Amino acid sequence: MTKKIQTKSGSEIFVPLNMLKKSPRNVRKVEHTAAEIEGLAASIAANGMLQNLVVEPECDGEGRETGFYFVTIGEGRRLAQLLRAKRRQIKKTDLIRCVLDTEHDAHEISLAENVIRSAMHPADEYAAFALLHNDKGMAADDIAARFGVTPAVVRQRLKLGAVSPVLMALYRGGDMNLEQLMAFTITDDHARQQEVWQGLGWDKDADAIRRALTEGQVAATDRRARFVGADDYTGAGGIITRDLFDDENGGYFADAALLDKLVLRKLEGEAERVRGEGWAWVMVTPEFDHRATSDMRRVYPTEPDLSAKNQRRIEKLGLEYDELVAVAENEEMTEAMQSRLNELEAAIEALKGEPVYDPADIAAGGAFVSLGFDGGLRVERSFIRKADEAPVSAVRSESEGEASSESREASPALPEKLVAQLTAHRTAALREAVANRPDVAFVAVVHALVASTFYFGNRISCFEVTARTVYLSSVAPGIDESPLGRACSDRQAALALSLPDDVQDLWDVLQGFAQEQLMSLLAHCAALTIDAVVRPGGTSSPTLKHADTLAEAVSLDMAGHWQPTAANYLGQVTKAVIVEAVREGVSEQAAKQLADLKKPAMAEAAERLLADKGWLPKVLRLPQRGDREALAA
Numbered sequence: 001m002t003k004k005i006q007t008k009s010g011s012e013i014f015v016p017l018n019m020l021k022k023s024p025r026n027v028r029k030v031e032h033t034a035a036e037i038e039g040l041a042a043s044i045a046a047n048g049m050l051q052n053l054v055v056e057p058e059c060d061g062e063g064r065e066t067g068f069y070f071v072t073i074g075e076g077r078r079l080a081q082l083l084r085a086k087r088r089q090i091k092k093t094d095l096i097r098c099v100l101d102t103e104h105d106a107h108e109i110s111l112a113e114n115v116i117r118s119a120m121h122p123a124d125e126y127a128a129f130a131l132l133h134n135d136k137g138m139a140a141d142d143i144a145a146r147f148g149v150t151p152a153v154v155r156q157r158l159k160l161g162a163v164s165p166v167l168m169a170l171y172r173g174g175d176m177n178l179e180q181l182m183a184f185t186i187t188d189d190h191a192r193q194q195e196v197w198q199g200l201g202w203d204k205d206a207d208a209i210r211r212a213l214t215e216g217q218v219a220a221t222d223r224r225a226r227f228v229g230a231d232d233y234t235g236a237g238g239i240i241t242r243d244l245f246d247d248e249n250g251g252y253f254a255d256a257a258l259l260d261k262l263v264l265r266k267l268e269g270e271a272e273r274v275r276g277e278g279w280a281w282v283m284v285t286p287e288f289d290h291r292a293t294s295d296m297r298r299v300y301p302t303e304p305d306l307s308a309k310n311q312r313r314i315e316k317l318g319l320e321y322d323e324l325v326a327v328a329e330n331e332e333m334t335e336a337m338q339s340r341l342n343e344l345e346a347a348i349e350a351l352k353g354e355p356v357y358d359p360a361d362i363a364a365g366g367a368f369v370s371l372g373f374d375g376g377l378r379v380e381r382s383f384i385r386k387a388d389e390a391p392v393s394a395v396r397s398e399s400e401g402e403a404s405s406e407s408r409e410a411s412p413a414l415p416e417k418l419v420a421q422l423t424a425h426r427t428a429a430l431r432e433a434v435a436n437r438p439d440v441a442f443v444a445v446v447h448a449l450v451a452s453t454f455y456f457g458n459r460i461s462c463f464e465v466t467a468r469t470v471y472l473s474s475v476a477p478g479i480d481e482s483p484l485g486r487a488c489s490d491r492q493a494a495l496a497l498s499l500p501d502d503v504q505d506l507w508d509v510l511q512g513f514a515q516e517q518l519m520s521l522l523a524h525c526a527a528l529t530i531d532a533v534v535r536p537g538g539t540s541s542p543t544l545k546h547a548d549t550l551a552e553a554v555s556l557d558m559a560g561h562w563q564p565t566a567a568n569y570l571g572q573v574t575k576a577v578i579v580e581a582v583r584e585g586v587s588e589q590a591a592k593q594l595a596d597l598k599k600p601a602m603a604e605a606a607e608r609l610l611a612d613k614g615w616l617p618k619v620l621r622l623p624q625r626g627d628r629e630a631l632a633a
Helices: 034-047 075-086 106-115 122-134 140-147 151-161 165-172 178-184 190-199 206-213 223-228 230-235 256-275 308-330 335-352 359-364 392-408 416-435 438-454 483-496 503-511 515-528 542-553 575-585 588-594 599-610 625-632
Strands: 012-016 020-022 053-059 065-073 095-100 281-284 296-298 366-371 377-385
Touching: 020 053, 020 075, 034 075, 065 075, 065 106, 122 140, 122 151, 122 165, 140 151, 165 178, 165 190, 178 190, 178 206, 190 206, 206 599, 223 230, 223 256, 223 366, 230 256, 256 281, 256 366, 256 377, 308 335, 359 377, 416 438, 438 483, 438 503, 438 515, 483 515, 575 588, 575 599, 588 599
Parallel strands: 020 065, 053 095, 281 366
Antiparallel strands: 012 095, 053 065, 296 377, 366 377
């Protein structure tokens, strides 16, 4: 049995670590985190126990001391020492310096320990870390080890500690928040930091600070930066400004001119690979522009011929696929079923093989190599210039024309005027016949539209119906690379796979199409002719009124396709228009706060305020009935 300790309350005593227990009267019920214990253990290892534990003796049911001690204050330090013992840095029997307290209420002093304390201001912490690094020469890894944090956390603290003392004083005084202070760590130039802070006016948001400090630089998320890559850019001597507080830590490419040069160099390298495919010419352009192809004909690849063996295999896999889909319609789709469907799709596509181009088209055609919308490579193949057109279709047309002429000229020659009169009667009869055959009329219209959309420069239909594609890139540069632009070009490429190489075969092919296929072709060709652009100097017109009616018919909501930014709208209108936009899209108060800003800062602030608000300028909204009546008046 342990003898009763006679030591007075308040005395310093030394207790073996394995004789210390957590006090049941400790008010802190939420356990310390592993990171907190790790930090305490590292600090104790480096600097020793800076504070004694406060303990009281454990007593049994009869009030006799057991020899163990409850830790009233310092439970975290006890756990840290146990962690050190577990790692064999100390022994479990090592003596721990404690202060005995049997006079005060253990519950109350535990509460006082946890509540009545003044936390160190973060600015003081940053400055202290900077002193260890700058004045005492301690590396980030060493500091991290001493305080139980990661080296990355230490580097962030050092960056914060290196911010201009003028700005740090504002932070200490509450005139700057932590997010703003973090934004300034992107540069070590104190003068530049202070200049930006003073020049931002009302909008001193952290994002605004970063934009001002990185003006003229290219964000790592930019498609040019993604295309080139950080390694190639820095390998060429480029500098990346890192943001240690960015989760992705992509930073900013400081030399935009170098980056553009590397983009062109990489595109040229990719162009050599495309040239290796045999194309007559390959043009490199950072941004693909459909206007460059307006006088060219585009040809498309065809599905390769299948062997009988592959055809049978595809049919077998297709049956299994259809059976699985039928089961999934009646039962819940399982992960295994979905996985098998994916496998079947991949196997069928592999057996079909890649679409192939006609060697003659490759020999006469060319390709454009450019930068894709998402930072990838974009290659648009199979454009044939007029000067490079093969004479195959022309020879075929001439021979067919000669045969037709010969059949007509088998009879004695007739006066041209009479021939015109007779064929006018034939035209009238043909009109009447077609009017009574809507099915044939529909195919004929699709035939005319497809011929002018997919086979440039070919007038083969007797219908006075053509589809003139309206290229939007002339008024909105970059629109072809937008998600909407890519969706359109991808759809055209997919539809073209089912069309013949020679336009002379188009009628026979369309005759075999299902109604759904013909409707898809008609919708695509018709859509490309839509011109709802209000050009400079243009006024309201019946065509623009019809565009509004069409938008209403398809329930067009531009908020799902467009948002106002400083680049696409806010930077191109007056300050009064910007303020009105924020008033409409956000609030009167938000609009008032913008009033004193300079134009660039106002546009950037408005962009952030209007993000995801669904606000649209009037020109993009569906007109209300009153607007339509005014337009018609």
